[in-house]
Amino acid sequence: AQKITQTQPGMFVQEKEAVTLDCTYDTSDPSYGLFWYKQPSSGEMIFLIYQGSYDQQNATEGRYSLNFQKARKSANLVISASQLGDSAMYFCAMREGRGGGNQFYFGTGTSLTVIP
């Protein structure tokens, strides 16, 4: 089974509108962390936001927020007030467990295009 599922290969959003990128995860470990990365066409992976499994509040970083629904095992990224520079691939990732294993699991990504 896939550890991370991103079901939207491509998304379009009008400039200045909000957009939600979906991510569901699969783990039986009670301790895990969820990460979102942005990859512009230039190729570098940029860390955006983090949510821990025990965090009570949804994470926010500027225009990025994470809609964390633990029971549904979803961790959707919300980008508010989209800008042209937000056009990129977006990857959801998960790290399981405490100590020991350091493996991150990545989804297949969502390509976001912001339309002027």
Place this chain on the structure above:
Amino acid sequence: DVKVTQSSRYLVKRTGEKVFLECVQDMDHENMFWYRQDPGLGLRLIYFSYDVKMKEKGDIPEGYSVSREKKERFSLILESASTNQTSMYLCASRRGREWSNQPQHFGDGTRLSIL
């Protein structure tokens, strides 16, 4: 800021060659990783290392090996390059052995073509 530097942005090699991809990080991170990225498949982990001279296989280690002789440097080796190893290769580093909220920090990637 963390800096992860990959030795080449673009690389073209021939089938059967031994290929070295180098990665250096400047933040004294314990953990380093090699991924390959292919369209529609996302990032797949090849190998990772949590300490000098230590390595762990990821999901797709076949045809690859790694070397970590110094903490700051993690090398990916294609023992005998094949055309199905044409891909984007990404190196990452991360602080800490224990569970934490630390993200992975990535290099700019190496686009490797095997002819």
